Amino acid sequence: MSDGGKESERDHESRSKKNQSSAGCDEFGRAVAKVAVAQICESVGLEGCNLSAIDAFSEVVVRYIYDLGKSARFYANLAGRADCNVFDIIQSLEDLSAPMGFSGASDIHHCLVGSGVAREITQYVNTVDEVPFAKPIPKFPISRLPKSSPSFAQAGLEPAGKHIPDWLPRFPDPHTYVHTPVWNKRATDAKADKIEQARQRRKAERSLLGLQQRLASNAAAGFQPVNDDGTGKAKQVVASTSNPFLAPPLTFTEKEVSEVVIPCEMDEGKKLLDEGKKLSDEDKKLTAVETFAPIIEAVKSGSLDLDLSEKKPLLTSRPTVHFKIGVDKKSIASSLTAMNPRKDAWPFRDEEKDDKKKRAEMILREAMEKPHDLAQL
Amino acid sequence: MNSSSSSMGGDGRHDDDAALTEFLASLMDYTPTIPDELVEHYLARSGFHCPDIRLTRLISVATQKFISDVASDALQHCKARQAAPVKDKSKQPKDKRLVLTMDDLSKALQEYGVNLKHQEYFADSPSTGMDPMSREE
Numbered sequence: 001m002s003d004g005g006k007e008s009e010r011d012h013e014s015r016s017k018k019n020q021s022s023a024g025c026d027e028f029g030r031a032v033a034k035v036a037v038a039q040i041c042e043s044v045g046l047e048g049c050n051l052s053a054i055d056a057f058s059e060v061v062v063r064y065i066y067d068l069g070k071s072a073r074f075y076a077n078l079a080g081r082a083d084c085n086v087f088d089i090i091q092s093l094e095d096l097s098a099p100m101g102f103s104g105a106s107d108i109h110h111c112l113v114g115s116g117v118a119r120e121i122t123q124y125v126n127t128v129d130e131v132p133f134a135k136p137i138p139k140f141p142i143s144r145l146p147k148s149s150p151s152f153a154q155a156g157l158e159p160a161g162k163h164i165p166d167w168l169p170r171f172p173d174p175h176t177y178v179h180t181p182v183w184n185k186r187a188t189d190a191k192a193d194k195i196e197q198a199r200q201r202r203k204a205e206r207s208l209l210g211l212q213q214r215l216a217s218n219a220a221a222g223f224q225p226v227n228d229d230g231t232g233k234a235k236q237v238v239a240s241t242s243n244p245f246l247a248p249p250l251t252f253t254e255k256e257v258s259e260v261v262i263p264c265e266m267d268e269g270k271k272l273l274d275e276g277k278k279l280s281d282e283d284k285k286l287t288a289v290e291t292f293a294p295i296i297e298a299v300k301s302g303s304l305d306l307d308l309s310e311k312k313p314l315l316t317s318r319p320t321v322h323f324k325i326g327v328d329k330k331s332i333a334s335s336l337t338a339m340n341p342r343k344d345a346w347p348f349r350d351e352e353k354d355d356k357k358k359r360a361e362m363i364l365r366e367a368m369e370k371p372h373d374l375a376q377l
Numbered sequence: 378m379n380s381s382s383s384s385m386g387g388d389g390r391h392d393d394d395a396a397l398t399e400f401l402a403s404l405m406d407y408t409p410t411i412p413d414e415l416v417e418h419y420l421a422r423s424g425f426h427c428p429d430i431r432l433t434r435l436i437s438v439a440t441q442k443f444i445s446d447v448a449s450d451a452l453q454h455c456k457a458r459q460a461a462p463v464k465d466k467s468k469q470p471k472d473k474r475l476v477l478t479m480d481d482l483s484k485a486l487q488e489y490g491v492n493l494k495h496q497e498y499f500a501d502s503p504s505t506g507m508d509p510m511s512r513e514e
Binding site: 029031033036037040041043044045046047048049050052054056057060061062064065066067068069070072073082083084090091099100111113114117118119120121122124125128129130132133136137138139140141216218319368 | 388393394396397400401403404408410411412414415416417418419420421422423424425426427428431432435436438439440441442443444445446447448449451452455474475476477478479481482486488489490491493495
């Protein structure tokens with residue numbers, strides 16, 4: 001099979017050097033041998049070589065080196081030595097060169113120093129140009145030292161028992177061999193949990209009630225602050241979600257304020273409130289949600305538009321909230337995130353939000369999205 | 378060995394000895410193409426143990442000589458093939474490039490006692506089985 005002619009260059013394609021030589025698969029050594037062989041072929045005058053040819057050639061070269069070493073070792077062992085000698089090598093060279101023949105091969109008594117092969121090699125070295133290997137290669141195979149576990153002395157531990165010397169490796173950690181049951185750290189008191197649950201439920205109920213009451217009272221004349229404990233809380237529930245503008249309003253003489261200009265959107269708010277009031281006869285809980293939908297929506301959108309473009313006559317009872325009713329559709333997640341930083345900024349907040357309250361509000365909002373859409377449609 | 382030859386051989390041996398020692402010393406200056414690490418790896422595999430780097434160099438030089446001999450023989454075969462009368466004139470410029478093929482290599486290695494045979498063809502294309510040189514690439 002002859003592949004296309006290949007240039008034996010420095011960038012040999014066999015250069016995928018994997019720095020691991022598994023037993024039986026000496027890839028790195030083979031790759032290096034291929035490169036060396038290609039370099040020598042190039043120095044001889046060959047311009048290219050087939051891949052299969054270079055593979056076979058490098059295989060032969062590896063075998064050659066191996067055979068040289070093997071026979072050299074054999075000769076050394078024969079002489080009763082373990083380390084090899086220059087004479088062992090010359091003898092093995094003679095053995096391998098026997099098919100080709102060298103000068104003085106027939107002379108069995110000659111001294112190895114004057115051997116033909118040695119002379120030939122000397123000649124070769126003197127005549128041929130030096131072509132060093134293309135790249136430096138590390139010493140391979142790389143042997144990894146096994147990680148030994150530290151001894152008792154090294155770890156600084158006292159061995160368990162006098163019969164154990166401290167130079168022995170230490171015992172493994174108990175968690176590696178002892179299985180201990182895992183307990184839930186939190187102390188669960190069933191009674192306390194139930195009490196807490198009931199308390200939270202009561203709070204939620206109170207806030208809903210307050211919402212309802214406020215709705216009923218505000219439907220007549222805009223938003224009037226009702227100083228009721230429940231509604232106060234309810235208002236804070238709503239207020240704390242959004243806006244300092246939803247603060248409980250100051251009484252008439254408390255603070256010097258300028259005249260307030262009501263933007264035109266306030267009428268829309270009133271209209272929606274009236275609509276809600278009509279619906280309020282049907283289902284109480286739902287109406288609360290529905291009625292509150294646009295208000296809370298506006299609060300969520302957070303845009304309190306004090307547009308002074310259109311001036312209208314001031315009402316006798318100053319409304320506390322100005323709305324911009326929009327069609328902004330916001331996800332619950334964004335509303336919650338918008339809720340949280342404002343909650344922190346809220347100066348009049350007395351109590352923290354409970355999880356139940358948060359959840360209640362989330363449900364409110366969730367329910368609001370859909371009726372809100374319907375209302376807008 | 379008779380004494381005469383031994384005495385004469387003694388001088389010769391001395392010269393040879395000197396030559397060999399000198400050669401081994403010169404090996405340290407010469408950098409063989411085959412890297413030392415590769416040779417050491419395969420020698421270690423075969424059981425060859427010698428701490429002397431000169432002997433490793435000697436083996437790598439010997440291997441290099443072997444390779445160059447085989448390669449030059451293959452080159453001769455390649456040139457001989459090119460010098461032969463060409464059947465098709467259009468192929469001539471392409472053949473000027475000296476490429477080591479399996480054919481040439483197996484012929485060269487035959488003299489060294491290495492029998493290298495490879496698949497003649499894999500019957501996967503219509504042009505398989507033809508002489509590789511005469512086949513259009």
